[in-house]
Amino acid sequence: MPERFRDQRPCPLCSQTTYIALSSPRLAHLWRCAYCDLVSVRRLPEPEELHAVYGEAYFRNSRSEESGYEDYEQDRYCIVKTAKRRLDTLERYTQERGRLLDVGCALGFFADTARHRGWQAEGIDISHHAVEYATEHLGLPARQGILRDAGYAPGSFDAVTMFDVIEHVTDPVAELQLVRTLLKPGGVVMLSTPDVGSLAARLTGPRWMGYKLAEEHLYYFDRKTITLALDHAGFEVLEARPIGKDVSLDFFAKRLRLYAPPIAAGLGWGIEKARLGRASIYANPRDILSVVARVGRC
Numbered sequence: 001m002p003e004r005f006r007d008q009r010p011c012p013l014c015s016q017t018t019y020i021a022l023s024s025p026r027l028a029h030l031w032r033c034a035y036c037d038l039v040s041v042r043r044l045p046e047p048e049e050l051h052a053v054y055g056e057a058y059f060r061n062s063r064s065e066e067s068g069y070e071d072y073e074q075d076r077y078c079i080v081k082t083a084k085r086r087l088d089t090l091e092r093y094t095q096e097r098g099r100l101l102d103v104g105c106a107l108g109f110f111a112d113t114a115r116h117r118g119w120q121a122e123g124i125d126i127s128h129h130a131v132e133y134a135t136e137h138l139g140l141p142a143r144q145g146i147l148r149d150a151g152y153a154p155g156s157f158d159a160v161t162m163f164d165v166i167e168h169v170t171d172p173v174a175e176l177q178l179v180r181t182l183l184k185p186g187g188v189v190m191l192s193t194p195d196v197g198s199l200a201a202r203l204t205g206p207r208w209m210g211y212k213l214a215e216e217h218l219y220y221f222d223r224k225t226i227t228l229a230l231d232h233a234g235f236e237v238l239e240a241r242p243i244g245k246d247v248s249l250d251f252f253a254k255r256l257r258l259y260a261p262p263i264a265a266g267l268g269w270g271i272e273k274a275r276l277g278r279a280s281i282y283a284n285p286r287d288i289l290s291v292v293a294r295v296g297r298c
């Protein structure tokens with residue numbers, strides 16, 4: 001029988017206080033709510049610990065399998081390709097290309113792509129470095145900080161996007177409720193988050209790419225729990241499906257090396273020889289969920 005715990009902190013989805021240990025010792029910093037199955041870190045970090053995670057190194061570091069990104073700026077061509085796919089999805093549910101806020105905008109590549117398609121796009125990010133880049137290099141309207149303190153007018157956005165953000169915030173339901181207040185009636189939120197219930201997550205166990213440092217990913221959702229979170233926040237889910245990312249062949253070979261070393265070694269060698277480092281492929285291991293939801297009638 002897995003170990004059970006009682007904690008003072010209620011589960012943000014169901015308010016219960018009983019948690020179950022995960023089976024792997026390498027995931028000892030996580031537990032699962034005994035009632036709704038939401039996986040979370042046992043101890044939520046303090047705000048200053050969170051700020052320490054998202055410095056410049058978050059967007060360029062050599063240990064990106066554990067935290068952050070290898071070189072976010074160099075991957076711009078891939079991020080833009082992915083952004084176009086995501087906008088194609090979002091635009092199926094929006095009437096017009098109005099005002100869009102990208103929460104966790106990073107260096108601003110998604111919002112910039114949206115702007116080029118006619119959206120009035122803005123960004124917000126906790127990272128000083130990221131917002132500085134977005135405003136100076138892209139001329140993007142971007143604010144530094146957290147959504148709660150940003151001062152956006154209620155009911156002022158047609159769409160809010162938050163890619164790989166909701167697993168980083170300390171209270172995901174409160175964050176989504178806030179997003180709902182910023183949207184116009186009928187407004188749409190589109191988000192993505194690693195799917196802890198995916199086959200890839202279950203097959204690779206503690207080596208799954210979705211597992212990050214305890215200060216970085218605070219929650220791990222699956223289709224059921226992200227739907228519950230959106231429902232509690234007053235959204236109606238319109239679609240939820242696995243989405244991929246355009247990645248450089250170089251990155252693809254490195255990631256593959258984590259899972260299948262002999263294949264990756266061969267592929268890495270081939271990529272180097274052929275100098276295809278800037279080519280990209282669309283990779284979808286089906287372990288990231290994309291969800292589009294509309295402000296519900298309350």
Ligand SMILES: [Zn+2]
Pocket residue numbers: 011012013014015016033034035036037038
């Ligand atoms: Zn729960």
